[in-house]
Amino acid sequence: MKILVCISSVPDTTSKINFTDNNTKFDTDGIQFVINPHDEYSLTRAMWFKEKQGASLTVVSVGNQSVESTLRKALAIGADDAIRVNAEATDGYFVAQQLAEVVKNGNYDLVIAGRESIDYNGGMVPGMLSSLLDYNFVNAVTGIEISDNKASLTREIDGGKEVLETVLPLVVGSQKGIVKETELRIPNMRGIMMARKKPLNVVEPISVEPTTEVKSFEKPEVKSACKIVESVDELIDLLHNEAKVI
């Protein structure tokens, strides 16, 4: 089995979000970029298939040179090789088109992307990718087993979960839950040394017309101070008469 894990390089979850250039650009000053959390879970699950079922494991990211440190981290965790598509990830459809090209050229049978990236929150790349490839697709996956070319997937639905069966080739939109928190791997020194020698191939993008464009950013309004109340009676009164939510 050939697995491709799609990695989005995102601001560390503790980042304060600010904008520059008259609110048209994300301010990367002082921001540390990390593997999108959902992608880190996917990568960890993919490592299991590599170690237990002999799968090959490639990671890919669409981005400029700055995403290479995130890809190196994925290599240090254990991916065999990495691909960087040398283009600014401007739009989910653009990214999906680039990834589709990578999948076609590499004949991957299992493609794992995250349910959403925590910066753009598009929730669109895995679905669009499956459409472009005409691969089967399951979203919001919290469990995956593969045997031969059959896949059994647990998918989160509103208020529960369902178990689905399908066959490879397959695109999965995966999320937290697909591995346990304790299974996440922190790269060790050996992994980091080995990662330096693993291939990180840079490929040029195909040309794609953008379908959307971010014009500007806004921050939520600064809220007024919290009202500290002394008793539950007072709280109930405020929720009923002032906030009108009960």
Add this chain to the structure above:
Amino acid sequence: MSILVFAESSEGKFKKVALEVTSYGKKLAETLQTNLVVVTAFTENTEVLSKYGAEKILIGNSDALKTSDASIWADFIAAAAQKENADIIIIDASANGAFVAPLVAAKLQAGFTSNVVDLPVSTSPFIVKRNAFSTKAFNNTEIKTAKKVIGLAKNSFGLFENPVQSTVEDFSPELKAGKIKRTSIDKTTDEVTIADAEIIVAGGRGLKSGDNWGMIEDLAEVLGAAKACSKPVSDLGWRPHSEHVGQTGKQAAVNLYFAIGISGAIQHLAGVNASKVKVVINTDEEAPFFKAAEYGIVGDAFEIVPKLVEKLKAFKAENG
């Protein structure tokens, strides 16, 4: 041209999110001086769609739709868009909505933006405001293509009645067989889920153990609320992953959010900030959640929550 809304029915009925996209579609149709068409399946209870402004209702009934393969549903919605010459397709952010929307966009070669929180900022160029950075910010995004798919964020727009006379049509386009089979389903039936909730009661590590969740359940019950938890609580196995809210969990955009024994780490706030009124109960007055909340009580949850449950029961008995 027209506007198409996909309204998901569940056991023949429509959830609030379906009526919210219908409300949104109607307002947008008015702005653009065009008609609203709603496509749905397996239901006859369409009066409520008329109440929220659906001029035309297409109902699918084909067996091919009895599948968990979202690509078949996407074919169905795309066929409706083509038939009705719809340039704008609106889909909610439920589990199934989020599953199908990008597929519809890819099939129609439409530009897609999810997490949209309001009517377009401008219709020419077509720019919408959407949540980004896990609700730490918004971005205004232009959709450049002729066809557009809008994913509407939950509980962001609201419900607006707009009664109209609807025409109702059976709509059964030719569909392929799905390639994904469901082998089992496990659904809580009688509880409010995070997806449908207006009110959420969330507990954190401050509650010390999963065994102490009884009072959270009691509070949720008296309020008709869904239960949620912080990430460590689900990682520790005190509560299921499906209850985890925050940046890496579910988004909680509700009218009233109770944070009990939750410190208010930036990753937690990222997913719950879009809630309108936040109430925090915490022993530590320095807990960061107090900065993000509208109301707070500094004190021990083990004393306050049972009292709150008792008083709320009395309040509910009086106010119905």
